[in-house]
Amino acid sequence: MFDEQLAEVAAARTPATRVRAFARLENAACAARLASMADMLAAAYAAQGSADREQWRFDNWSAVCAQIGAAHGITSGMASGLLMDAVALAERLPKLRELFAAGALSYRTVHIVCGRTMLVKDPDARRAVDAALSTQFGSGAAMSVDQIEKAVDTVVLTHDPLAVRRCEASAHGHRADVFIDDASGTAHLNASLSVTDGMALDQRADALARTVCAHDPRSLDIRRAAALGAMGFGWDRLPCLCERADCAAGARPPAGGVVIYVVARQDAVDAVPESAPGPAPDPGPEPDPEPESQPPQPDSESQPHPGPKPDPDPDPLPVGDLTAQRRALVARRRPLFAKPWYRHTWPELISGLRGDRGELCPVAPGVILGGPVLPAPVIAQIASHATLRPLVHPGQSPPEPRYRPSTALARFIRCRDRTCRFPGCTRTVTDIDHTIAYPFGPTAASNLVALCREHHLCKTFWAGWRTRQFTDGTLEWTDPDGGTHITRPGSLALFPELCTPTAPVPPVGSPPPQHTAGLTMPRRERTRAEDRASRIDDERQSNIGWVQRYRRELVAPF
Structure with a gap:
């Protein structure tokens, strides 16, 4: 498939020709990747029982997007966008697909064309648009994004005026x-x-x-x-x-x-003033005592002699006080200079502007669950009017004797994982799932992970997906093709102590490969294809008035 592009790469002798050759090879590889995605969707539709799964909440399209997202390490939303372009090339734009496969088009151009021709419904109009665009873009002329959009809209307007994607229509409204x-x-x-x-x-x-x-x-x-x-x-x-x-x-x-929910270390919230109002912290359950163990001490005679120490920074940044940094967030800004700037000499102005190098924060940052990382002074300020609850690591605690985890255990799982643990997914946690289905797998930290609703349904109902969890929270996913994907808890970078191994949980008996007895997949009122067709019809309908005005303006007033 890539023989022509590979031969062009091998024949390149200058940096410029290599850049051009590798660009064509990259375009051809991207075209092959999208074609493989379209083949995955076709195979899902051809599988037995696929028609019944079209109204599942997690349908055939969702299953293919999940597998694409896991393979690429991207979210299901980004995978869905790639699959939309793959289907558009396979079903609506065959001539453009040939140019793409030959390396003559970049994915940027293909993505714009696929999106701006989506409303074209008539088969004859689709063929005419495809032929006109392949002729126009086949010349290889360099075009900006704005030029590409205008060129596509001009062709669409010529063959199907109701299918023009108008920017003001998508941006209209509050x-x-x-x-x-x-x-x-x-x-x-x-x-x-x-x-x-x-x-x-x-x-x-x-x-x-x-x-x-x-x-x-x-x-x-x-x-x-x-x-x-x-x-x-x-x-x-x-x-x-x-x-x-x-x-x-x-x-x-x-x-x-x-x-x-904000996860932070104790020293970040210790900067809260004692007089600050608010509910008292929940003491929570006492943590289990950890076994005392000392790391082996190496023999002093076998230790290598340390080398010369590097010279310290002659002017290191000072470490500030957390309470002062917290108060500085809301205090009135101090003037940069003690007197008006025009009374300073030029060297004094330069010295004043460069004099304050800042200071380091003495406390590590925290994080909002499902949100960004927060500096410690911001956390300390938030904690002044927040409810404080200690987060207890379960340690080697035995499993809980019930299906639903306790509040303390559920809080630990959410803070340890932070987001959905499916490969590439960054959604906020909605469900806490047993890796080994209950009652075959116990309710314990080593058998619980946080998932969004979509990927919880994927693991539970879609055949071929399997998971294996380790005691430190690491999760190994196996997709329907046998590929493996590793995800680690989201707290590993900021709070590695939350990933300390917990008690192992051997399964009770032999769980079935897909334990869904008594469970029912939520269903859609309409299939995804029906929803997409309805959106296309609605947008075409909204274009009728604009097309009528456009045609009236083309008629001369005399």
């Missing part, structure tokens, strides 16, 4: 987007609201920002931003951060119904 800035403790909100909703939000933020006492160190702008978070938690007031024992506002903790 929306609110939250962008998480990982490892900084900051999120950015971008919203478009109706005028009444915007005015109500503005007044509500201002009212919440004024529920603190006069000694709160934050400015009004910072408190208004914090008020948006208070709305998200469903709080009726903003927690006051003055840290005064006689604060009337701080004596009334806010009431709400939304819970965000």
Whole structure:
């Protein structure tokens, strides 16, 4: 399949010709990869009983996406996008597929074409669009993304005006987007609201920002931003951060119904002031005593002589105080210079700007379950008005005598795994699953993993998927083709102590390969194909008015 591209690579003699040859080889390999994905879907549809599985909540498409995602280490959503392009090339764009397989097109171009021709339904129009696009892109002329989109839309408009993908149609309407800035403790909100909703939000933020006492160190702008978070938690007031024992506002903790779980070390929450209001920490169960063991000490005579120590940093960064760093998050910003900048000389300005190199944080960061990493000062600030619960490692504790894990054990599993443990999946945890089905496998940390609902259904109902769990939480997945994929707990990097091996759990008896007796797969009201066809019809219908206006504008006014 790649003989022509490989021969071109072998014949290349200059860096420029090698770049061109490898680009064509990469394009051809990508085309072959997408073709294999389309073959996987065709095999799933051809399998016995596939028609009945089309209305399963985890249907044939989901099963193929899960296998593609595991093989690539990507999410099922990204795998679904690749499969959509693979099906479009196989069913709607055969001439473009030939160019792609020959290495003449990049995947960027193919992806744009597949997406912007999705609404073309008539078979004759599809063939005409495919032929016109293959002729236009077969020339190999360099084009920007905007030029590619306009070229595709022009061809589609010529052969099927109702199938044009209009940017204003997809962007129309109000929306609110939250962008998480990982490892900084900051999120950015971008919203478009109706005028009444915007005015109500503005007044509500201002009212919440004024529920603190006069000694709160934050400015009004910072408190208004914090008020948006208070709305998200469903709080009726903003927690006051003055840290005064006689604060009337701080004596009334806010009431709400939304819970965000943050995993942190004890020294991060120890910076909370003693006078800070809030419920007392839950003591929780006592941890099991760990067996005392000492690592073997090497013989002093056999130890190698240490080499010369490297010279220390002549000016190392200082390690700051966590309490001071926490308070600096909400304190009013100090001026950069003691006097106006125009009264300084140029060397003084340069020295002032370069003088503060910052300081290190003495405490390790934490993490939001299903969210970003948080610096320790941010965690300490959050803990000042949060409920604190100790996380207890189960150690060598025996299994629990029930199907549903206790609250403490379930909390440990969620904090240890952080997200769904399927290969490539980053979804928030919804289910805690027994690796060896209960009652053949006990309810213990070494037999429990966190999964999202989709991949829980995949493991439970879809034949061919198997899992094997190790005592440190490592999970080995085996796909229907026999390939293996390893996933490790999400806490391994930040909290390796949570991955300390727990008690092994040998199975009780011989569990069946697929223990689904008495269980029923949730079903869809309509198949995925019916949903997709309905969305295409709706978007074509919404284009009717635009096409009519477009055709009227083409007619001369005289």
